[in-house]
Amino acid sequence: MNTLPDNSATHIRIGDSDMEVSRPLYELVIHEILPDLGLDPAAFWSHLEEVMTEMTPRNNILLLKRFKLQAEINTWHQSRCDSPHDHGAYKKFL
Secondary structure, X not given: OOOOOOOXXXXXXXXXXXXXXXXXXXXXXXXXXXXXXXOOHHHHHXXXXXXXXXXXXXXXXXXXXXXXXXXXXXXXXXXXXXXXOOHHHHHHHO
């Protein structure tokens, strides 16, 4: 049984791929951007999927790094919430 929500009203599946984009983005790309560039829509979406497939693992690593850094920053602030701001200590921490 499919438990995923039906996004057909808000998203468009691109060709035979697993890629979906929001309907407004799809309309913008197809009707306003690609015609002015003289690019074939099927080729554009295919190349975009290739880039996404290649870059997703690296992006996930960077997102994890960002999450860890943000957690450290949050912890630093929370541990000092009852003290006046010490710009020097904060700058050193960063």
